[in-house]
Amino acid sequence: MADLNTQVLGLPLRNPVIVSSSGLTGSARGIRQCVEAGAAAVVIKSLFEEQIDLEVNGHEDKSELSSHPEAAEYIQQMGKHLGPSNYLSLIETAKRENGVPIIASVNCITSEWWANYAKQIEKAGADALELNIAIMPHEPGERSTDIEARYVEIVRQVRAEVKIPLAVKIGPYITALPSLVEKLCRAGAQALVLFNRFYQLDIDIDNLTAAPGYQFSTPNEIYLPLRWITLLTGRTDCELIGSTGVHSGREAVKLLLAGAQAVQVCTTLYANGLDRIASICNEIAGWMDVHGFQRLEDFRGLVGKAAQKDRTAFERLQYIKALTGVD
Numbered sequence: 001m002a003d004l005n006t007q008v009l010g011l012p013l014r015n016p017v018i019v020s021s022s023g024l025t026g027s028a029r030g031i032r033q034c035v036e037a038g039a040a041a042v043v044i045k046s047l048f049e050e051q052i053d054l055e056v057n058g059h060e061d062k063s064e065l066s067s068h069p070e071a072a073e074y075i076q077q078m079g080k081h082l083g084p085s086n087y088l089s090l091i092e093t094a095k096r097e098n099g100v101p102i103i104a105s106v107n108c109i110t111s112e113w114w115a116n117y118a119k120q121i122e123k124a125g126a127d128a129l130e131l132n133i134a135i136m137p138h139e140p141g142e143r144s145t146d147i148e149a150r151y152v153e154i155v156r157q158v159r160a161e162v163k164i165p166l167a168v169k170i171g172p173y174i175t176a177l178p179s180l181v182e183k184l185c186r187a188g189a190q191a192l193v194l195f196n197r198f199y200q201l202d203i204d205i206d207n208l209t210a211a212p213g214y215q216f217s218t219p220n221e222i223y224l225p226l227r228w229i230t231l232l233t234g235r236t237d238c239e240l241i242g243s244t245g246v247h248s249g250r251e252a253v254k255l256l257l258a259g260a261q262a263v264q265v266c267t268t269l270y271a272n273g274l275d276r277i278a279s280i281c282n283e284i285a286g287w288m289d290v291h292g293f294q295r296l297e298d299f300r301g302l303v304g305k306a307a308q309k310d311r312t313a314f315e316r317l318q319y320i321k322a323l324t325g326v327d
């Protein structure tokens with residue numbers, strides 16, 4: 001019988017399936033339902049930096065959003081729904097009500113306000129903190145090295161303030177990912193969540209306005225995290241958590257074979273309901289039985305480590321195979 005127990009960020013998990021930060025995890029009830037459905041851990045819906053700045057620091061919002069009336073109002077509404085003080089209460093309730101690790105999440109673009117708030121998150125009882133860092137460059141003068149330095153500085157400052165484990169969730173659009181991963185680990189991250197799925201921009205052709213794009217993933221989006229976890233496994237001190245495109249046990253197994261410590265799921269739960277968590281676990285266990293693996297450690301990183309022998313040749317080979325295999 002397959003044993004799915006594992007650990008992430010030093011926290012024990014009953015299986016490798018974590019519910020990602022999303023609307024599903026934005027209330028005590030939502031979190032409880034995820035845990036009852038079998039989630040090994042839950043990442044609470046992110047608190048956005050703009051909300052904290054407004055309530056905690058009493059700052060007038062000077063972010064790039066403040067100049068946009070629609071965005072500023074949206075942020076204020078968000079703050080009312082789940083502002084920083086409510087967020088701390090949600091952490092406390094989630095901890096009290098559930099016997100699995102509760103991971104807080106903050107979406108941040110600067111490191112300024114952290115000294116105060118990260119400590120409060122820790123005090124509220126969060127088992128770990130996931131920093132959802134999404135810095136969108138849009139000025140030609142912004143250099144990639146400066147932007148990466150901001151990522152690192154955020155992690156460094158938070159690390160200096162809290163003792164709980166830190167995960168950093170980043171997007172895939174980084175020029176030299178292995179270098180940034182190394183810097184984030186040195187700055188104090190214990191895990192990298194690869195990857196965040198940024199909201200897409202669409203254009204409404206009837207109203208001639210910008211509009212939010214489709215926010216859910218497809219299973220084909222697994223290939224980006226799969227590629228990077230395969231290439232990074234064994235080469236970083238940070239744990240790697242697979243995220244984006246995990247819709248069934250198949251994608252979860254692939255990420256574990258690449259070297260992921262655990263996987264996060266979101267879209268599939270919106271599409272198929274929370275029962276999907278148990279199905280994913282059953283599919284992983286069924287696959288392990290067929291292949292004679294008893295524990296996750298028996299096969300975690302098996303493919304990723306093989307690819308490490310010659311990374312350039314491995315990448316080139318997959319590229320050539322992909323292109324030459326299509327008529």
Ligand SMILES: Cc1cc2nc3c(=O)[nH]c(=O)nc-3n(C[C@H](O)[C@H](O)[C@H](O)COP(=O)(O)O)c2cc1C
Nearest residue numbers: 020021022023045046132197217244245265266267
């Ligand atoms: C409705 C919705 C809300 C989300 N909210 C957050 C959030 O607050 N913080 C965050 O880090 N990610 C958020 N995400 C991104 C998810 O956590 C996840 O990274 C992304 O959907 C990719 O995973 P998936 O392919 O399993 O959906 C959200 C996604 C959706 C669909």
